[in-house]
Structures are given as structure tokens and as C-alpha cells.
Amino acid sequence: MSSGNGTPRDDLKIIGRPRRRVDGRAKVTGQTLFADDLVLPRMLHCKLLRSSLPHARILQIDVSRALAHPGVHLVLTGGDFPIPYGILPVSEDETALCTDVVRFVGDPVAAVVARDEFTAAEAVDLIEVEYETLLTIATPEEALATPEPRIHEHSEKGNIHKLVSLSFGDVDQALKDSYRVFDDTFFYQGSTHLAIEQHATLAAMDPDGKLTVWSSTQTPHYLHRALAKVLETPAAHIRVIACPNGGGFGGKSDPFNHEIVVAGAARILDRPVKICLTREEVFYCHRGRHPVQMSFRTGVDREGNITGMHVRTFLDGGAYGSYGVASTFYTGALQTVTYHVPRYRFQGCRVFTNKPPCGPKRGHGTPQPRFGQEVQLDKIAEALDQDPADLRLRIVEKPDTITANYMTVSTIGLAECIRRVVKRSDWRRKFRQLPEGHGLGLACSSYLSGAGLPIYWNRMPHTGVQLKLDRSGGVTVFCGAIEIGQGSDDVLVACVAEVLGIQPFDIRAVTGDTDLTPVDLGSYSSRVTLMMGNAAIQAAERAREILASAVAAHLKVPRSRLVFADNTVLDSADPDTSVSFQEAVCLAEAASGTVGTVGSYTPPRSAARYKGGGVGPTPTYSYTASVVEVRVDPETGWIDVPRVWIAHDIGRALNPTLVRGQVEGDVYMAVGEALMEEQTFRRLPSRLSPALVHKFPSMLEYKSPTSHDMPEVITDLVEDPDPAGPFGAKEVGQGPLLPVMPAVANAVYDAVGVRVDEIPITPEKILKGLELKRAGRSPRVGPGPFPDIDWPEPLEVPPPWEGGDGKAETPKDVPR
Amino acid sequence: MKNAHMTLTINGEETEVSFAPYKTLLEVLREDLRLTGTKHGCELGECGACAVLLDGKPVLSCLVLGLECDGREVLTVEGLAEDGRLHPLQETFADMGAAQCGYCTPAILVTARELLDRIPNPSREQVREALSGILCRCTGYHQIFEAVEAAMTCTPLPAAGRARDEPLETEA
Ligand code: FES
Numbered sequence A: 001m002s003s004g005n006g007t008p009r010d011d012l013k014i015i016g017r018p019r020r021r022v023d024g025r026a027k028v029t030g031q032t033l034f035a036d037d038l039v040l041p042r043m044l045h046c047k048l049l050r051s052s053l054p055h056a057r058i059l060q061i062d063v064s065r066a067l068a069h070p071g072v073h074l075v076l077t078g079g080d081f082p083i084p085y086g087i088l089p090v091s092e093d094e095t096a097l098c099t100d101v102v103r104f105v106g107d108p109v110a111a112v113v114a115r116d117e118f119t120a121a122e123a124v125d126l127i128e129v130e131y132e133t134l135l136t137i138a139t140p141e142e143a144l145a146t147p148e149p150r151i152h153e154h155s156e157k158g159n160i161h162k163l164v165s166l167s168f169g170d171v172d173q174a175l176k177d178s179y180r181v182f183d184d185t186f187f188y189q190g191s192t193h194l195a196i197e198q199h200a201t202l203a204a205m206d207p208d209g210k211l212t213v214w215s216s217t218q219t220p221h222y223l224h225r226a227l228a229k230v231l232e233t234p235a236a237h238i239r240v241i242a243c244p245n246g247g248g249f250g251g252k253s254d255p256f257n258h259e260i261v262v263a264g265a266a267r268i269l270d271r272p273v274k275i276c277l278t279r280e281e282v283f284y285c286h287r288g289r290h291p292v293q294m295s296f297r298t299g300v301d302r303e304g305n306i307t308g309m310h311v312r313t314f315l316d317g318g319a320y321g322s323y324g325v326a327s328t329f330y331t332g333a334l335q336t337v338t339y340h341v342p343r344y345r346f347q348g349c350r351v352f353t354n355k356p357p358c359g360p361k362r363g364h365g366t367p368q369p370r371f372g373q374e375v376q377l378d379k380i381a382e383a384l385d386q387d388p389a390d391l392r393l394r395i396v397e398k399p400d401t402i403t404a405n406y407m408t409v410s411t412i413g414l415a416e417c418i419r420r421v422v423k424r425s426d427w428r429r430k431f432r433q434l435p436e437g438h439g440l441g442l443a444c445s446s447y448l449s450g451a452g453l454p455i456y457w458n459r460m461p462h463t464g465v466q467l468k469l470d471r472s473g474g475v476t477v478f479c480g481a482i483e484i485g486q487g488s489d490d491v492l493v494a495c496v497a498e499v500l501g502i503q504p505f506d507i508r509a510v511t512g513d514t515d516l517t518p519v520d521l522g523s524y525s526s527r528v529t530l531m532m533g534n535a536a537i538q539a540a541e542r543a544r545e546i547l548a549s550a551v552a553a554h555l556k557v558p559r560s561r562l563v564f565a566d567n568t569v570l571d572s573a574d575p576d577t578s579v580s581f582q583e584a585v586c587l588a589e590a591a592s593g594t595v596g597t598v599g600s601y602t603p604p605r606s607a608a609r610y611k612g613g614g615v616g617p618t619p620t621y622s623y624t625a626s627v628v629e630v631r632v633d634p635e636t637g638w639i640d641v642p643r644v645w646i647a648h649d650i651g652r653a654l655n656p657t658l659v660r661g662q663v664e665g666d667v668y669m670a671v672g673e674a675l676m677e678e679q680t681f682r683r684l685p686s687r688l689s690p691a692l693v694h695k696f697p698s699m700l701e702y703k704s705p706t707s708h709d710m711p712e713v714i715t716d717l718v719e720d721p722d723p724a725g726p727f728g729a730k731e732v733g734q735g736p737l738l739p740v741m742p743a744v745a746n747a748v749y750d751a752v753g754v755r756v757d758e759i760p761i762t763p764e765k766i767l768k769g770l771e772l773k774r775a776g777r778s779p780r781v782g783p784g785p786f787p788d789i790d791w792p793e794p795l796e797v798p799p800p801w802e803g804g805d806g807k808a809e810t811p812k813d814v815p816r
Numbered sequence B: 001m002k003n004a005h006m007t008l009t010i011n012g013e014e015t016e017v018s019f020a021p022y023k024t025l026l027e028v029l030r031e032d033l034r035l036t037g038t039k040h041g042c043e044l045g046e047c048g049a050c051a052v053l054l055d056g057k058p059v060l061s062c063l064v065l066g067l068e069c070d071g072r073e074v075l076t077v078e079g080l081a082e083d084g085r086l087h088p089l090q091e092t093f094a095d096m097g098a099a100q101c102g103y104c105t106p107a108i109l110v111t112a113r114e115l116l117d118r119i120p121n122p123s124r125e126q127v128r129e130a131l132s133g134i135l136c137r138c139t140g141y142h143q144i145f146e147a148v149e150a151a152m153t154c155t156p157l158p159a160a161g162r163a164r165d166e167p168l169e170t171e172a
């Protein structure tokens, strides 16, 4: 693909220049229509009755009083939607309304559709449910110790949802032969997305009698599939329109029960039905960061080269599968792509508990182990008396490498990222040399530019783009991708505008509509820029070819001499010989008929051929390094983060204004996670209620950073175009979040000599560490030993340098 | 429940509205007047997304009863542009990345406008303080701060002049 060939190009007119995003005007005038902004004539409103018990069998539901309530049109219960669904085919364990068992406080049990929200809420209170309580499984330890009652029958054993055990080479031997072996445990608390927009969905039958669903979803394609399945309706008769999301961060990536409920209700009533969740409901829908306990056992040689690594993770999955199987694999997939790890073993375990399901939040499953790995490296550097930046620079993975677990590293700008943050932060003069209470910490990370495999197995493209050009000179670009704030529409339009030599304003983007746009898998795994961008370039290049043929014939110049720029098509040898872009389209229409093209993108085949190797591969990894400055008050433990330096290997910044916004948004969210955000639960006093409830399902009490808490961010972009990316671009939406949490922990150690091996790092924990230090004990605050888990025999996959071919050793190999 | 009636000035226009008396100003704006530019993230006074100007002062419209607004003046994001021109804040926000998902943007814009009306040349601290009641989950705030500051010196172009998405002079 000529436009994506990765050579630096100064001729780019739109790509790489700071520019108003194409949807900027709509957003600043309040005209962007989010799902809850939509209103249709005869529209009804839906409210859900949610379980007040964490684990119980439904014995009986009496909806008669609710149905009789004036203004109520419909009451639905589990029996109305018996077919299960779920984002991953391996764990389709949800129903739109609970059919027999409720599994967490907040699980929906019944739905009321009424003339307005107020009436629906009144009627919800009139529904009577008789439950038989079941034992509540509140913590992951309880889940391990309590195989019965099982929260789900599909779990691997008892309440263990998923066990993973993968081994790449003889790690035990490698550790035995090591100069030193470091053993550490870490804990990373759960947190939630907290998108400011609450989830909302509107469903209606269109005039032809087909179903249309507008929703705040990041994944209209997967919602489309779930609706077709549960409603037993051909997908071709359902239209899903993803409204721009008021923030997603992974929280709108599952097909949700409320979406299915209003779709079903609209079909039954033949009237539009809308639902908008309350903030409290959003906290209970969750699908956010898994709480993860971790163990890192890492061997090094005298220079600090890693000899082998054994990572174990233990995830509290909450009550449903969601993306959990993928999340589990992700906690072990990317340890090998930053630094060279010759032998690697990963064991992961996800359990079910009676809490809102966990799933993907920005960084999906990778921030937790990244925290452990980078804090441990800081300890290793100190033990070996090395500067942590130098240690990392020495062990950075090489470009064009297949790692021990068969992840393909192509371009890697990590060393340059490290050098830049070291320089910009004045690291050499400050690290370990600042006064007590002041500290600097460094950490690195990597992230996918899109998952290499789709969520359900198929051989079709991951994204498609269609272009329509006509005699007006206007271009319409169609793609199923979804604008969630990241600038997806802007990337789409910019790629097309660049190739065709026209202005973004000349292009209309039609996106996220399953009736009108080719399939795109969704806004997750940082896949949109790379995949959609490549498809858009392909479609635009094909259109340029059609136009070029017609123009070449008309101007009587060779096609190869034509240049598309500034809304004209001109002869590069004689710039006065030209036609306008509009004339070019007219010529093409006259010559060969209506002009339309398509483009698509499918990631390259991964080198990982073993079972579980589908999670982690990507067309290209982004890399990030960060230095964080902290100030810690030794009296109160109060921690301030005044400054964060970030260098990000982005390949190429397509619109630097938006890229900067992604980096700073990443840092913002990372600071929230590092210092304050916790999605945690508590049991009510048992004499009052058996409930297990969210500690603070409100935006006031769930602390997140305000405008006062945001540190200064000094961003450096490392732009070395990647051959796989559109115009060389890699992802930026998630990667720069990852190094910040461990860098904060490392900076706290630099400031006051306290190791907080867990997230969040709160003043209480720092004070506790300082007390330990004063008492002459190890100033470490963090989890105890990693729990005992009965791991299965690991799947043995020899690394490439030990004769492996990406497959597991027989007999456990599973063909793909 | 019988509807209440009132007359108030919304975005400079005298407006009559009939609404269920329990409704908040947020609901009256969004549901009864179809001014959906004003957003909500909690409806409990916690997120700030519903801010509007009431008699020129920022309020959380989810905490104000509709009934309290009889005869008063409300400014929402829909009223920021004047004479076919976007307000300088709207120009700088669009240009400088201050609106990502755009969900907090209407509240931040009207709040920033009140700040600039009151203090034409605010310091960074004053900007932070003025916006501290509105959560933005996307931007990390810096591009918002910069867009507010840039608006102090920005002269908006007429709408037609913006057709090609030229960057403003203020673009860094
Ligand atoms: S909607 Fe959140 S403060 Fe009003």
C-alpha cells in the first residue's frame, strides 16, 4: 500500500498537521446527538427492576400490580428473553433479564415500559419477587474455597471461571541458573470507566417493520449479533446505529441487557422505547478493570538481563464472563514485548464472585501486570546497583523479533522513548538525589494497535470502508467504526482527504450504522486508527485510480504524472495542466459510470499457533516510557503528582491535536487509578441484609481527578512510521496510560523509601510504610503470598530460539 | 399531576413552557424544550455536566427545579453563538482538542463563558478553579484550559470563512 509504506513524507497536506477535528463544530454547539438526546413520537420509557440480593434463586415474580399501574404498557421478565448471550462465544452466560438466578446486586430481573420514566419507576416498585438466597461469594479467595454453589455451570471447576497455564521453555531451569531471582507479589484494585455519559438506548420499529436500535455502544456489530440471537430475528432485519459515545473507555463494549430489553419491548409494542441508566446503575453494569493479585518471579544475570520469568495472576471476575477469558490471557500476554524474556511461564486464574462483572477498561488486562513488572524492575535495578533507565535500555526487546510467546515485535521505539523522558525530566540529576519527600520514578509499557483476532472466529475483514463520489465533487465515506471521543471520524476523513487531495470538509462521514456502513468490529483494543485507516486508504487509492484514468485520458498525460492535491488533479510535469477534483469525478462518471470503491483490512496472521495465542498479537505494538514526579508529605502521607513526562512511540501522529488529547487523557485516567479510584464492595451488616453492595456508587464518592488534580504533562512523540500503520501510525488511545501507575509507585519509593506494591497508592498506605520504616521493618505495603491455586499442567510451547514453531508440543496442540 | 406553566428567557428568547411540576430545569430544558445540548451524567449534582447559566451564574440544572425559573434568564450551549458566529470559546474548543467526546463540553463552555465575562483575563489557577466542578473523563483538562485562555484573544471568523477548517491563529 503506497500511502502506508512508512517512509517519512513531507508532502502530506492533512496528515500530521494539527487540525480541527471534523466533528468539532457539532460538539461545541451541543449538536452532537448522543443516545439519550434522541426523541421519537409515541416514545415510551423503560426502567429495570434490579436484584437487591447478591446471589439468589428467583422463586416467583408477581408483576400484576405493576401491570395494573396507570400508564404502564408492558412488563417483561426473564422468561421473555430465554436465550443467553455474551460478548465471547466461550462465555455466553448472560440473559437480558435473569431467568432463574440473580448473581449480583444490580442484576436486572424485570423491566417496565411506561409512558414516562417516573411512571415506569413507580411501577418497578410494585413488582414483587420472591427469592431463595444462596451463599454469597464476595471475594476471590472465597470463590477458590467455595466450589458450591456455582455461580455458573460453564466455569472450569467450582467457581473458577478460567485457568490458563502456558510455558515457553524451561523457566525453572532458567531461574535456577540465574544470578539472582526476584520474587514479588502485587495487587491492583479494580476501577471503573466512569464515562460521563450514562448508557442509553432507544429502539423502534421502522416504517417497514424492521427493528432499529440506537445505542451508546462501542461495538454495534457485536450488539447486532447479540440482538439477532436473543430476539431470533435475522440480523439483516435489525439495524443498529451507534450514537457517538459520551466516553467509552471499554465500558460500552459488551452487548448490554438494557439494549436487548428495549429492543424486545419496541418490537412487542410497535412503539419506540428508550432507556437511560442512572449513574448508580452504571456503576453496577461496570465491565471495568479486574482486581488482580499477581506474583512475579524473575531471574536476571549479573548485568540485569532477564533470564526467565514466571508470572501468575488471579482475577476477580465478578458475576459474568464478559470479556473475562480475554482479560485473563491479557494479564500474561505482553510481558515479553518490551524487554527480552528468553523463557516465560504464565498462569492465570479468573474466578466468579457475586459482584458486577469485570471486563475491558482502557488497557484491558495489561495495566495490572505492567504495574507488577515495572515495579519489580525498579527493585531489580536497585539490587543490582543500576540506574533503572540504563537497565531498561540494556534489555529492551529488538525490532523484528518473535518473542518467547510468539508475539511479533516489528518496530519498537522504546529505547528512544526512554532516552527522551530521561532527558526531558533531567532524570540523571534528580533520581535518588532529590530532597526527602520528592521523588522521580520511571516505567515503560507497550500496547496493541488492534487485536489480531476478532472476538468470534471468522476469516472476514476486521473493518471495511466504502466510498461514494459523485458529480457534486463531494465524497461520502462509510465505515462501521464508532466515534467515542477518540476521533475515529476524524481519522477516517483525514485518510481519505489526504489520498484524494481534497479537504476534510468536502467529505461526509457516515459511521457506526449496520444498515449503511460496512462492518467494523468496534472501538476497542486501539484498533480503529490502524485498521480503519488502512481500509480507508485502500478505498481512497482505488478511487484515485478510477479518477486518474479518466483525467489522464482527458488531459492526455500519463497517469503516473498526475498529482491529487488542493482539490485539483494536475500534471506534475506541467502544473498548469489540471482539472478540479469535481471535474475529475465528472470525467470518471462519464467514462466508467457511477464511482464507488471499497477497502478493507485484515490483520496479518500471527506467529502464535498455540491455544490461547490468539490474545496478544497485533499488527504492531506501540511503546511508551514515562517519568513521574511526586511530592509526598511524610506527616500525612499525602501524595501529589505535579508532573508527568511521557514519550510515546506512535509511528506517526495523524492529527497531533487529537494525539495530544489521547496522551493527556491517558495520563489523567492513570493518575486517577494510581492514586484514588476504587470499585470496591462491602457486605451490609448481616442482621440487616445479606447484600453485597458497591461502596460508593456515586460520582461524588468514587473519587476521580478534577481540574485541580491534573498534573502537568510533557509529551514527546517518537515518530518513526510503522510499515503496518496508515501513514505509519500506531495506536495512542491506551498505551500512554500504562507506564504511569508503576512510575508513580517507583517515584514514591524514590521520595520516601516506601514500596507500595499495590494500586491505588493512598496516603494511608504510604503512612503505613513510613511507620514500618521507622520501626526498622521492611517499608513495604502490599499483598501477602500469592494464593494456592491448583494449576493445570502448562501447555508447553518451545520458544523460537529453542526450535519452536509457535505450536504447542503434542499432544495438546490445537489446530487453528 | 397537572402541568405547571411558566415563561422564562432562554438564550435571549422569551419562552413559554408547560411541564410536570416535579421536573428539574435539566429535564425541562431537555424534555420539554428539546434543548438537548445540555447533558447529564448523574442528575445528583455530582458531575457538573448539566451546568447552565441562570441569570448569568453557573448552576447545576439537575439541582434546580423548573418551577424556580419562572421569569428568569437561562443560557445554554445552544445560545452561545451569536449573529451566525460561534462564540470564541466554541472556536478555540473545536480547534484545540478541548472537546473529545464532547459530553462535558456544553457545561464547560457556559461555565467558561461566565468566567470570561467576570474576569476577562483569568490566570490558569482561576480557570482550574472555575471548571473544578465539572468532570471531564476524556481530555485530562489541559487542552480545555488552553482553549479557555486562547478564547481571550481569539476573533472568530464568520461561519463561511471556516468552511475549510483552517486552523485559528491561536493553534499552538
Ligand atoms: S447531571 Fe451531574 S451534576 Fe447535574
Ligand code: FES
Binding pocket: A196, A246, A247, A485, B098, B099, B100, B101, B102, B103, B104, B105, B135, B136, B137, B138, B139
Ligand atoms: S470531552 Fe469527554 S467528558 Fe470531557
